[in-house]
Amino acid sequence: MEIRFLGTGAGRPAKERNVSSIALMLPQECGGFWLIDAGEGTQHQLLQTPLKLNKLEAVFITHLHGDHVYGLPGLLSSRSYHEGSGPLRLFGPEGVKELVHDMFRHTSSALDYELIVEELAEGVIYKDECMTVEAAPLKHRVPSWGYRFTEKNKPGPLLTGKLKALGVPPGPLYGRLKAGGTVTLDDGTLVKGEDVVGPAVKGRIITVLGDTIPCDCAVVLAKDADVLVHEATFREGMEEKAHKYGHSTTVQAAVTAREAGAGQLLMTHFSSRYSHADLPSLELEARRVFPNSFAAADFKVFKVESKT
Template sequence: MELYFMGTNAGVPSLQRNVTSLALRMLEERRSFWLFDCGEGTQHQVLRSPLKLSKLEKIFITHLHGDHLFGLPGLLSSRSYQGGDTPLVLYGPKGLEQYVRMSLGISESHINYELIVKEHSGGLIFEDETFRVESALLEHRIDSYGYRVTELDKPGRLDFEALTKLGVKPGPLYGKLKRGESIETGSGTVHAKDVLGVPKKGRIITILGDTRPCSAAIQLAKDADLLVHEATFLHELAETAYNYHHSTAVQAAQTASAAHAKELVLTHFSSRYKDDEQLGLLLDEARVIFPNTRLAKEHELVVVARDEQL
C-alpha cells in the first residue's frame, strides 16, 4: 500500500500546490486505488501521475467544502473516456449525492459505468475479506469525517517441510489450509494451525478531514501505521486555527502521539507557506513532539510500511 498525494494546499490552490486530494494505491492488494477527496484540478494531477482512472475503485469525501470536492464532476466524467467502465463507489456526508447528480445532470455529462453514492454519518462504512473502513465525525465548521482503513490480517506462510512429512501434496488442499480449514489425508486430520506460521498483521491508515484537535481524531488514529493529518498553520497562529476550525502542526503531532501512531504525514498547508523553508518550520514544530513526521509532497509516493519494515 502506498499513498500518492495530488493536492496538499488548504482553501485555494497556489502556484506551488494544488488543493486536497490523495490516492491510496493498492495494486498488490486489490489491483486498484482509492481516492480521498477530490479538489479542483485533481484530474489534471492524475494525468501527471502513474495512476489510471480505469483502476479507481472508491472515492471517500471527508466534507463538502469546495477545496475537497470541486474536482469531482470533471473526474467522474473523464473516467468514462479513460477506460473506466467498472462500478465506482462514492462515500461521503449527506448532500454529496445531490451535488454529484445535479452537477452531472445539468452539464449533461454521461458516464458509462455504474456510480454508487453512499452517504454516511460515521461508523463502519465498508468491509470485505481484505479491508475494513470506519469513519467518525471530526470538529469542523461543517460535518467533516475522518477515515480509518484497516487491512485485515493475512494467514501465515505454509510450512512446506511439515506438509511433506504429513504427506500433503501441493494443490487444492494447500488452499484450504491457507484459508484456515482442516483437511483429511490418508493418515488422519491436518489442522491449519499446525502448518501455518504467524499471521501477517494488517496495516492501518488513518486519513482525517479538516478538524480542530478532538477525541474522535485520536480514536480513529489509534495504533495506526500511518496518520495523515492537516497542519494548516504554525502554532503561533493557534488562535486563528481554532477560529477557522483547523489544526496547527503541533496539534497534529499531539494527536499522533496520543494515538500511538507510528508515522505522521502533514498536509493541507495554508497558502501563506510558499516554499520549502517555510514548510520546514511546520515540520520542525511537529518533530519536537512526534519525531517520525514528514511533509506530504505532491507527486511523491509514501510507502505504508509493515512492522517488520520499520
C-alpha cells in the first residue's frame, strides 16, 4: 500500500503546491486506488502520475469546503472517457448528494458509469474482502470527517520446517493447510492447518483526517494506526489563529499522533505562507513531540509498512 499526495496546500492553489487530494493505492491483490478529497485541479495532478481514472474505485470527501471538492466535477466527468471505468463510490458529508446532483443538472452532464453516492454516518461505512472503512466527525467550521482505513488481516506463513518434519509433501496439501483445512497423510497422521501456520499478519491501518482542531475523535480514529495523515495548516506558536479558523498546528498534529500511538505522522494542508524551504523546520517542530513525523509535498509517495 502507498499514499501519494496530489495536493498539500490549504485554501487555494500555490506555485509549489495544489489544494487537497490524496491517492491511496490499495493492496496489490485488491487493485485500483482510492482518493481522499478532490480539490481544484486534482485530475490535472493525476496526469503527472501513473494513476488512471478507470482504476479509481472510490472517493472519500472529508468536508465540503471548496479546496477539498472543487475538483470533483471535472474528475467525475473525465472518468467517462476512460475505457473500463466501472462503478464508482463517492462518500461525503450531508449535502454531497445535492452538490453532485445540481452540478450535473446545471451542466447537462451525464456519466457512462454508475456513481453511487453515500452520505456519512459515524461508524463502519464500507467493507469488502480487502478493506474496512470507518468514519467519525471532527471539529471544523463546517461538518468535517476523518476516515480510518483498515486492511484485512492476512493468514500467517506456512511453517515449512514443521511440515517437513511431519512428512507433508509439497503441493496441494500445503494450500489446503494454509487455508485452515485438515489433511490425513498416508500413514494416518492427521495434520491441522492451525498447527502448521504461523500467526496472522495484522492488516495495516491508515487514518486520514479532514480539517480539524485537536479533538477526541481524531485520537480515536488514529488509535494504533500505522500512518496518520493530519492537517498542519500553521506552525507552532499560531495555535490561536489555527483555532479561530478550525485548523491545527504542526505540534498539535504531533500530539494527536503521540496520544493515538500511531506509527508515523504525515503532515499536509499547509498554509500558502509556507514555501518548500519551510518544510524542514515544520518537520522539526513536530519531531520534538513525535519523532516519526514528515511534511508531505505534492507528488511525494510514502510506502505504508506495518508498525508491528
